[in-house]
Amino acid sequence: MADNNFKWYVLKAISGKEQKVKEYIEAACKNTELGQYVSQVLIPMEKIVQQRGNKRVIKERNKLPGYVFVEADLVDECYPRLRNVPNVLGFLSDAKSVVPTPVRQSEINTILGNVEEEANADLTEMSFMVGETVKVVDGPFNGFDGEVNEILPEKRKLKVIVTVFGRKTPLELGFNQVVKE
Numbered sequence: 001m002a003d004n005n006f007k008w009y010v011l012k013a014i015s016g017k018e019q020k021v022k023e024y025i026e027a028a029c030k031n032t033e034l035g036q037y038v039s040q041v042l043i044p045m046e047k048i049v050q051q052r053g054n055k056r057v058i059k060e061r062n063k064l065p066g067y068v069f070v071e072a073d074l075v076d077e078c079y080p081r082l083r084n085v086p087n088v089l090g091f092l093s094d095a096k097s098v099v100p101t102p103v104r105q106s107e108i109n110t111i112l113g114n115v116e117e118e119a120n121a122d123l124t125e126m127s128f129m130v131g132e133t134v135k136v137v138d139g140p141f142n143g144f145d146g147e148v149n150e151i152l153p154e155k156r157k158l159k160v161i162v163t164v165f166g167r168k169t170p171l172e173l174g175f176n177q178v179v180k181e
Contacts (some may be wrong), residue, residue, distance in 0.1 A: 005073040006039050007102035009082075010092035015066040017087035018043045022068055024085050037078035040071040044111050049176070054137045056176055067092070069108070074100060128158055134178040136162065141171060145181065 013021045022041045029035035044063040049056055068088075072078055079100070083090060091100035128134070128148050136144045146162035149170065158178060160171050 005075075006071050007074070008069055008071050008105070008108045009074060009100050009102055011068045011070055011082065011085070012089040012092055013066055013068050014087045014089065018062055018065070018068050021085055021087050024087075025068075025070065025082065028081070028085075034078065034081055036073075037075060038070060038072045038082070040069075042069040042071075042112075044069070051179065054135070054179070056137065063111075069103070069111070128175070128178075128180070133181045134158070134160060135181050136160070136171075136173065136177060137179050138177040139173065141173075146171065146178075 011021065022043055025034075025038060025041050029038050045060045046063045048059045048061055050059065051057075070082060072082065074082075082088070093100045128151055130148050130151065132148045134146055134148055136142055136146060141162055141164075144162045144164070146160035148158055149161050150159035152158065152172075156175050157172050158175065160173050160178065161168050162171055163169070
């Protein structure tokens with residue numbers, strides 16, 4: 001569907017109902033002729049890492065609550081069908097215009113790029129320091145305390161020295177496998 005008529009638009013949705021809007025549009029695309037006019041539906045998500053005790057919990061949350069991005073060819077039949085989706089408040093448009101304003105491709109690329117970067121990156125990167133004491137919270141050495149020996153930011157890892165049976169043992173651990181003490 002690499003047609004030049006397809007542009008990105010923003011639907012305003014009831015906050016918290018974005019996923020329902022996406023599901024409804026995708027179902028309508030599969031079951032009706034709306035699929036000819038809509039190529040993608042996107043809700044930008046971000047990963048949030050929370051510390052609960054000694055465990056890290058990764059959650060996803062909506063990066064832009066209340067908005068759903070739709071790549072569509074907004075012909076006469078498509079506009080009212082998308083506008084009347086349950087939980088949709090309307091299209092985001094220029095204040096002077098009633099017609100929906102397409103989002104620039106550069107802005108979409110920024111949003112998509114940020115989403116991909118965050119999906120690939122673990123957001124738990126912390127400022128560790130050499131000599132700092134950390135506790136291993138994941139992997140076979142879970143529960144061991146160690147000292148940061150080296151920081152490898154390009155690999156997103158640390159070299160940590162732990163004492164196992166009285167011997168100092170070097171480990172290479174990810175940022176998400178340790179917590180500061």
